Amino acid sequence: MGLRSGLTGDRRRAMKTGPIPEALTRLDALEREGLTDPAERKALEAVAAEFRVRVSSAMATVPTAGVRAQFLPDVRELQVRPEELVDPIGDEVHAPVPGLTHRYADRAILHATKACEVYCRFCFRRETVGESGHLGEAEFDRVVDYLGRTPMVREVIFTGGDPLVLSPRRLGAMLDRLEGLGTLEVVRFHTRVPVVAPGKVTEALVRVLDRALPVWMVVHTNHPDEITEAASAALRRLNRAGVPLLSQTVLLKGVNADADTLEALFRKLIRNRVKPYYLHHPDLAKGTGHFRVTLAEGQAIMAALRGRLTGIAQPLYVLDIPGGHGKVPVGPGYLRRDGKAWIVTDPRGAEHPYRDL
Ligand code: SF4
Incomplete structure (x- = not known):
């Protein structure tokens, strides 16, 4: 494109x-x-x-x-295509209280705000991002109450919108209450801010994230040129505060849907001490057909990267099953059955037999 x-x-x-x-x-x-x-x-x-x-x-x-x-x-x-959905990953299907999605037993997603620093044209929440305001105090009370009654939740994932548009003071207050529950092992932020608005990663923010309850961060970035010098400096500030950094990338036609661009992105991420975590197959969000690639194209790109990119720079290629049925790896596969044996494909495409005990 x-x-x-x-x-x-x-x-x-x-x-x-x-x-x-x-x-x-x-x-x-x-x-x-x-x-x-x-x-x-x-x-x-x-x-x-x-x-x-x-x-x-x-x-x-x-x-x-x-x-x-x-x-x-x-x-x-x-151009809206028949397969496209308003809520492609089923946020609303699994919401026990407003502002919280509880789809998997051990973790829940907190929609802290609907605002973002950028509005991405492919976003799977594009129908709701930017709507009025942040999660209110009364709504957050209900979230904390639900989590207090649901100790199986060990991890709260701040998402949005983009949670890092909130002030460090507000984030600190929310984190204090979650930490006070005593049931959480980790809090995770999904954000685009360190890349698209790196000036917002201030010392005040970093201080709020540096706490006894581990705070992990998944940085959304799709193209190596997004990681400017200012973005690298923001990632460094987070890194110095002991925030483990992962990345998520959406596979997008016209943006990054080729092995060279993704290799450059993933190499740049590890140079910035960010572990590539997920490569998302694009969701069926309304009006985003021009960004979508096929699963076969995505698998071919991942197969090309397998042979030439260090393991620590390899993300998992995943699909969020439409309708809220969860996220699964979508290959490519390297293993198939042949009678009682397995056939394993190596990174160059050659096949080898393997027998279990
Ligand atoms: S920053 Fe994230 S939530 Fe906001 S529009 Fe972009 S992809 Fe969607």
Whole structure:
């Protein structure tokens, strides 16, 4: 995919290259920066009316087409395919109290806010991100009450929106109450902030995360050029505070759906002390068909990476089964049965027999 479907070479030359002081949330601001084409304004207004627009200042200045395609509205988002869903991974199906998803026995997802620093055009929560405000005090009381009654939950996963848009003070207060339950082993944050708005990873935030209850962080990043020098510095601050860092990446056509781009991303992550954790097959979110690859394409990319990329840089390729049925690895497989024996495929594609005891 190009920079955008309708952005011509002339428009690209008109793009500004200086710093952009604040996030861009309006089409006229995107046009002013040369990021969208005024000729498409009417169609893009229809897109923006359906799905919110926000490009952080850090991402608006990255010139790479594969980075910008993730954040700039595109007329193709108006094409909704029959298989696409409002709630592709079933957040609402497993919500015992508002703001909490409890799908697996030992962990629960806390929707701390619906706001984000950027609104990604492929987001599986695109129908709800950006809606009014953060989780209120009374709602959080109910979440804490549920967790207090449900000690099987050992891990709370802060997600959103993006939980790191909350102030360090608010996050600290929430973490104090969760830590006070005495039943949790770990808290995890899923966030895009260290990459898309690295200035928000302040010393105050880092101090709040450095606590007795271990705080892990999964950083969402999809392209090596997103990890700017400022993002590397933010990751370093988190690392120094003892926050273990993992990454999650969405496989996206026009962004990163080739082995070279993903290899560069995963290598850059380990250089920044971030362990690649998940490569997500794209979800069936409304108006995102132009980003989707097939499972066979995803498996071929993973097979190509197997032979050439160190094991610590290999993520697990996963699919969130539509309807809230959970997340599973989707290969490629290296093992098949042949009578009583197993046949194992090596990274070069050659097959070898293996016999169990
Ligand atoms: S930051 Fe995360 S939750 Fe927010 S729009 Fe992007 S993918 Fe969705």
